Amino acid sequence: MYFIANWKMFGGINSVNSLDKVIKFIKSFKKKKLAKIIYCPPHTLIDSMSKKLKNTNISVGSQNCHEHESYGPFTGSVNCKMLKNVGAKYVIIGHSEVRQSGESNKLINQKIQTAIKSGLKVIFCVGETIHQRKKKLTKKILSTQIKVGLNKIKNKKGIIVAYEPVWSIGTGIIPKPLDLLNTINFIKKRLKNNKILYGGSVNPKNINQLNSINNLDGYLIGGASQVSKKFIDIIKKTYN
Helix, strand or coil: CEEEEECCCCCCHHHHHHHHHHHHHHHHCCCCCCCEEEEECCHHHHHHHHHHCCCCCCEEEECCCCCCCCCCCCCCCCCHHHHHHCCCCEEEECCHHHHCCCCCHHHHHHHHHHHHHHCCEEEEEECCCHHHHHCCCHHHHHHHHHHHHCCCCCCCCCCEEEECCCCCCCCCCCCCHHHHHHHHHHHHHHCCCCCEEEECCCCCCCHHHHHCCCCCCEEEECHHHHCHHHHHHHHHHHCC
């Protein structure tokens, strides 16, 4: 099971010390071989977090990357080469919060191609808005996101896919079990060899309900991952 902590725009240098609780927990956790933990902090903390987690089995990733693989005049941007240089092994691409700022499926595809070429492992996000859901367009939207986003990708097997309905992120609302089961099954039919995660308001209070969906391979966790105790509780309850 994957537990990916997306810290979003959160944390300073001192925040990295909060990982001590998670490191201590994982060392004594009987199921640690089954739990793959990845922290995706802001770019400013990747180096510090990589050093903090150096002698653990916890990995570090980035929340995004630029589509250009080499250096260039792209003020404020960070490419995959730079991310790898500070210890990132994964990168989240296509997160709904980034899509909402105008990122297209074609641009996401370019980023995925660049990330793979650079040796980073991809966490590819897909999901529909509440408007699209009400119009019963979920499967159509997901199909397009997957088709265009993974266009020309020869080896898709190593890509982790996170289904994150836009209407669920930060709202506390999660899909009904049967709806989520059907959606995950739909994605798995399209991508038979990929790990499929769920993301969207995952927290210790609803994790038991989410764990009832037996076709999930893990979770992309936002706000709850910023608090070590909550993050640990999610992992514990997954294996209860």
